Amino acid sequence: MRNYQVTAVRRCLAPRGNPMDVKEAIEARRAYRSLDPITITRELIDDLAHCAQLSASCNNNQPWRFVFVYDPTMLRKMHEALSKGNEWIHDASMIIAVVSKKEYDCIIKGRHYYQFDCGMATAFLILRATELGLVAHPIAGYNPEKTREILGIPNDLEVITLVNVGKHAHDIHPVLTEKQRATEVKRPERFPLEKFVFLNQYPKE
Ligand SMILES: Cc1cc2nc3c(=O)[nH]c(=O)nc-3n(C[C@H](O)[C@H](O)[C@H](O)COP(=O)(O)O)c2cc1C
Numbered sequence: 001m002r003n004y005q006v007t008a009v010r011r012c013l014a015p016r017g018n019p020m021d022v023k024e025a026i027e028a029r030r031a032y033r034s035l036d037p038i039t040i041t042r043e044l045i046d047d048l049a050h051c052a053q054l055s056a057s058c059n060n061n062q063p064w065r066f067v068f069v070y071d072p073t074m075l076r077k078m079h080e081a082l083s084k085g086n087e088w089i090h091d092a093s094m095i096i097a098v099v100s101k102k103e104y105d106c107i108i109k110g111r112h113y114y115q116f117d118c119g120m121a122t123a124f125l126i127l128r129a130t131e132l133g134l135v136a137h138p139i140a141g142y143n144p145e146k147t148r149e150i151l152g153i154p155n156d157l158e159v160i161t162l163v164n165v166g167k168h169a170h171d172i173h174p175v176l177t178e179k180q181r182a183t184e185v186k187r188p189e190r191f192p193l194e195k196f197v198f199l200n201q202y203p204k205e
Contacts, residue, residue: 020131029130030187031137033088033180034173035166038134040070040094048096051128055121058113063104064121067097067151077150078162083141087175092164096136097147098122099157118160129165137164 020028045068052064069078070093078095089095098118105114122138129136144159153159172184 022127025127025130029126030135030168032135032168032184033137033176034169034171034184035088035091035093035135035164036169037091038093038165038167040068040165044132045070047132048125048128052121052125055117055124057117057121058106058108061105061113061117062121063100063114064118065099065157066125067099067153068094069097069151070094074150078147081143081146081150083143085177085180086139086141088173088180089139089162089164091169091173092137092166094165096125096163096165097151097153098138098160098163099153100160101157115160122161122163126163133167135164135166135168138162139164 049066049068052066053062055064057063069075075092075095079090082089100114100118102112102114105112105117107113126136126138138161140161142159142162147153147159147162148155148157172181176184
């Protein structure tokens with residue numbers, strides 16, 4: 001990657017003292033489930049939000065809304081909304097609810113873009129958290145009604161994901177299943193490129 005001179009843009013440092021480039025952050029990101037606590041500051045929240053804010057969106061509609069939950073009482077309440085198997089989140093220092101609805105973004109001939117745009121913005125936030133040496137683990141295993149009730153989110157908004165933030169712990173969390181324990185050590189396998197990369201034309205069935 002070309003080494004651009006960064007002047008106006010502040011670059012923060014990765015844990016070992018060097019800035020991460022995008023590819024390094026992509027490779028370092030993992031959905032770890034063993035978390036140590038971190039201190040949540042307004043500066044961290046604004047930093048993550050700023051990175052999400054710069055994401056692209058259809059017609060610049062910016063359909064994302066984020067509820068950053070870090071108050072210990074609110075975090076405890078949020079634990080009631082988690083599905084079985086997600087008890088490891090009890091050790092997260094912050095849960096970020098990503099919220100939107102289709103009317104906030106382009107609908108083009110039946111194509112709804114709000115989830116795509118929220119996904120991109122959330123990916124930026126997650127990569128920034130990774131660059132800062134944090135774990136930011138998105139989940140789908142929660143009760144959306146309960147989440148809305150706890151956080152006061154209006155019924156017409158969808159809770160698209162909860163991103164769980166902490167620091168990667170050295171020791172594996174005791175509540176993890178065998179399968180979850182294995183993924184703490186080794187990244188789950190990915191499809192080979194041949195399965196999803198097609199050149200010039202979609203393959204015939
Ligand atoms: C939309 C979505 C939903 C997920 N839901 C859960 C979940 O409910 N619980 C969980 O522990 N991990 C969840 N994950 C994490 C995935 O299991 C994880 O990203 C995947 O196994 C690949 O591992 P890696 O991200 O460490 O490479 C979710 C990830 C995504 C993107």
